[in-house]
Amino acid sequence: xxxxxxxRLADEDLMPLVAREDPLAFEVFYDRxxxxxxxxxxxxxxxxxxxxxxxxxxxxxxxRSGERYDRARGSxxxxxxxxxxxRAIDLLRxxxxxxxxxxxxxxxxxxxxxxxxxxxxxxxxRETAREVRGVISDLPHxxxxxxxxxxxxxxxxxxxxxxxxxxxxxIKGRMRLGMDKIRAQLGEGF
Amino acid sequence: MAExxxxxxxxxxxxxxxxxxxxxxxxxxWPGCTSCERELxxxxxxxxxxxxxxxxxxxxxxxxxxxxxxxxxxxxxxxPEPRTRRRPFARxxxxxxxxxxxxxxxxxxxxxxxxxxxxxxxxxxTVAVMPATNGIGGTLEVDEHSSTLKLQGLQQLTGSQVxxxxxxxxxxxEPSSSFVPDSNGTATASVDxxxxxxxxxxxxxxxxxxxxTPTMPVLxxxxxx
Numbered sequence: 001x002x003x004x005x006x007x008r009l010a011d012e013d014l015m016p017l018v019a020r021e022d023p024l025a026f027e028v029f030y031d032r033x034x035x036x037x038x039x040x041x042x043x044x045x046x047x048x049x050x051x052x053x054x055x056x057x058x059x060x061x062x063x064r065s066g067e068r069y070d071r072a073r074g075s076x077x078x079x080x081x082x083x084x085x086x087r088a089i090d091l092l093r094x095x096x097x098x099x100x101x102x103x104x105x106x107x108x109x110x111x112x113x114x115x116x117x118x119x120x121x122x123x124x125x126r127e128t129a130r131e132v133r134g135v136i137s138d139l140p141h142x143x144x145x146x147x148x149x150x151x152x153x154x155x156x157x158x159x160x161x162x163x164x165x166x167x168x169x170x171i172k173g174r175m176r177l178g179m180d181k182i183r184a185q186l187g188e189g190f
Numbered sequence: 191m192a193e194x195x196x197x198x199x200x201x202x203x204x205x206x207x208x209x210x211x212x213x214x215x216x217x218x219x220w221p222g223c224t225s226c227e228r229e230l231x232x233x234x235x236x237x238x239x240x241x242x243x244x245x246x247x248x249x250x251x252x253x254x255x256x257x258x259x260x261x262x263x264x265x266x267x268x269x270p271e272p273r274t275r276r277r278p279f280a281r282x283x284x285x286x287x288x289x290x291x292x293x294x295x296x297x298x299x300x301x302x303x304x305x306x307x308x309x310x311x312x313x314x315x316t317v318a319v320m321p322a323t324n325g326i327g328g329t330l331e332v333d334e335h336s337s338t339l340k341l342q343g344l345q346q347l348t349g350s351q352v353x354x355x356x357x358x359x360x361x362x363x364e365p366s367s368s369f370v371p372d373s374n375g376t377a378t379a380s381v382d383x384x385x386x387x388x389x390x391x392x393x394x395x396x397x398x399x400x401x402x403t404p405t406m407p408v409l410x411x412x413x414x415x
Contacts, residue, residue, distance in 0.1 A: 082238075
């Protein structure tokens with residue numbers, strides 16, 4: 001199959017080819033998801049070099065066992081980012097004493113290309129991210145904070161309770177309320 | 191089946207925010223529990239949004255070069271010859287681990303994994319057969335650069351679960367391949383690298399791929415004599 005033909009395939013149809021160790025299919029997969037994977041890794045570890053390492057390990061683990069993807073388990077993007085997130089959080093937990101990054105990146109920290117150099121898919125990816133980021137920023141601060149500490153920081157709810165000096169039940173409640181609101185907004189197509 | 195976890199704990203589970211014991215309890219409960227599966231499925235898109243909502247960066251071109259170099263090299267590597275040679279002096283024993291022992295092994299692995307190294311370290315090209323116990327059986331075929339685990343009698347997985355292989359040597363515990371059995375409960379998994387004397391190969395069932403340390407009991411283990 002040519003590159004052009006592969007690029008026309010949906011993710012779910014591309015992954016069986018990756019599982020059959022087709023390097024061209026994997027390259028198409030890389031082009032579609034490496035940016036989001038690297039961005040999430042950087043958001044969690046807060047360091048470009050480490051983010052590259054996490055992304056490389058996660059993507060190669062997918063290459064080496066592409067048969068693991070099952071379309072019944074959700075989208076390829078969500079599955080990929082789940083793998084990246086686990087790798088990054090595990091790394092943070094291994095590095096004792098290292099605090100995860102807890103705030104959103106400032107604009108000057110970001111690698112950016114001028115808008116006119118963005119590819120259409122790249123621009124779409126960034127626009128989508130902006131939209132979904134809006135969903136989270138609409139949450140009350142105390143709810144978004146516990147969700148961010150959990151998802152990006154890798155802290156358990158009991159660790160968050162201790163960190164914020166709040167009862168565990170309060171943290172659980174904020175987490176539930178915040179996730180329910182995100183879920184509801186997704187249902188409305190935010 | 192254990193009692194349903196509170197909904198708040200299911201949400202924390204989906205966020206990866208439970209403490210290890212809680213995480214293990216929920217992970218043992220939800221597969222096959224219709225109501226918990228429904229709840230986790232419903233919350234999954236909201237969790238996925240968190241991964242996609244970060245400021246989008248452009249990965250450096252060198253990253254793609256590095257990743258694709260590995261991919262092309264591995265894709266062009268010749269398929270290992272059938273592993274049919276046996277060396278009676280180099281033997282693997284693949285044995286089932288009880289839950290209690292397995293938990294102890296995992297705990298040891300997190301705190302500083304130590305396994306016996308019998309010395310030696312000679313190259314081995316071995317086919318080892320494990321008698322089926324508790325319905326799970328299989329072989330570990332060992333080559334100089336890569337080994338293959340062939341198992342049968344594996345339970346079916348649910349959700350994002352995978353079977354994960356681990357390689358333990360000295361203080362080191364590293365993930366190797368992960369796999370999903372076919373509908374007959376059989377699976378083949380490659381174990382990269384040269385397995386020397388004292389190396390241990392283990393299999394756990396993990397809640398999702400990508401874990402870098404075991405979170406569930408060891409189902410099988412094999413130690414190089």
